[in-house]
Amino acid sequence: MSATNVVIGTSDSMQGRRVLYTGASGGLGHQTTLDLLATGATVFAIDRDHSKNEFLLSDTPPELAERLHLIELDMTDMDALTKTLQDITAEAPIDVVINNAAIYPSKPFEDFSLDEHRAVHAVNVEAALICVKEALPGMRDQGWGRIINVTSITLSGGWENLSPYVQSKGALLGLTRAWAREFGKWGITSNAIAPGAFPTDAEKIHPDPEGYKAFVLDHQSIKRRGTPHDIASVILFLASQGAGFVTGQSIAVDGGWNMN
Template sequence: MNRETPMRAKVGQGALTGRRVLYTGASGGLGHQTTLDMLAEGAEIFAIDRDHSKNESLLADTPAEAAARLHLLEMDLTDQPALTERLAEITAEKPLDVVINNAAIYPSKPFEDFTMEELRQVHAVNVESALICTRAALPGMRDQAWGRIINVTSITLTGGWENLAPYIQSKGSLLGLTRAWAREFGKWGITCNAIAPGAFPTDAEKIHPDPEGYRQFVLDHQAVKRRGTPHDIAAAILFLASEGAGFITGQNLAVDGGWNMT
């Protein structure tokens, strides 16, 4: 097998059968494949993404037998009243079992060039949406004594990137919430963990002026000498969402090919 094309993530046949998953940023570069992999494991997914073309692409790639378990919610996460109302409708039907707080925006420029409104916008999408989604899911998870919350942080927390201050700040907030929620919710059988993706070839890389130079920069820093794929992220999410991860909480799992070893 070509080392650039790892197999699809798989925890077990139907490992998420019957599980209801809320996934923000579900149609993006990493979310698209993870959504498909979770559908293949039997999950019912409420996929939130505001990008119509990406939503259409996800829908087109969804196998016919899984289409009824994919609910695409084309929403702007900064419209907090609408988000809160929609989540109330979803959780009124049945509890959510898994929440994946993945949606993020990543404007890039020197810190002093950001306006306060731009800083607030990043926080609203990257952090406040996670607060709203988790708050909506918590009562049902608590009542059923089972739940999985997965926050997507970032390798940028290691300090190796410039001109991303509000994005890095937001990911630091999610890491802090991961630990706070893990401590507070554990008594109800709810785990909360984070995944820190490395430098994956997604739309986020388009901000770099020298793509080939950046690719080599990434490979030079990784122990594993291939670029990461969405399947790599999917494998980590599937595991943390599974029954087998019930004794793991408060952790930040780096999925970065061995870039950051702590």
């Protein structure tokens, strides 16, 4: 995959924008990071996975690499995350925050300890709180900002053994709406994207990959698997100037699985 192969209608809409992207080197983040760079953004890409970070770096066209700032960081280290964000915002405001980092342990509800619930909440929700808290002053001062939270199709039900993950994504959706209401007066939008069942590492938790693929296609209206480009195009829209009147919304990118 290469950002130089992407054709995006508003190719100059992110020129000069500074984007904070958590989970930026993962299955959905990788391509979106490349697409953001291709449209002129500077991306502060946070991910804890060294091998995925190296792959993202190697996949970035040389002419775009100077605008990619890879930050290898465990999102559970709240002090390090806060310090990193303070260093970034000391240089200039963050224009766009994309809260994508998540963990998704799978087992029956009764087998999860309270500490395990808290660990999922820390990465999936509390880290997002810190990202927005540190970016907000700069967004408010400049009268412009975009917050994009990545939630999940699992909020609609239909999946077992993911209670802490589903709970965390529900909290993130609630924050999306609360932030939209509270920050709108400063020209800041807050929206959520709910990806469907994309073929990423998250699917490795399923014991029967082919059976799961058939299950997905049977539920989708569009009979193909989603690609990272499908997510990237919606993120790019919500991050753009043209999406300034869209806020507090949850957009399902799931091939017509759920319809609202």
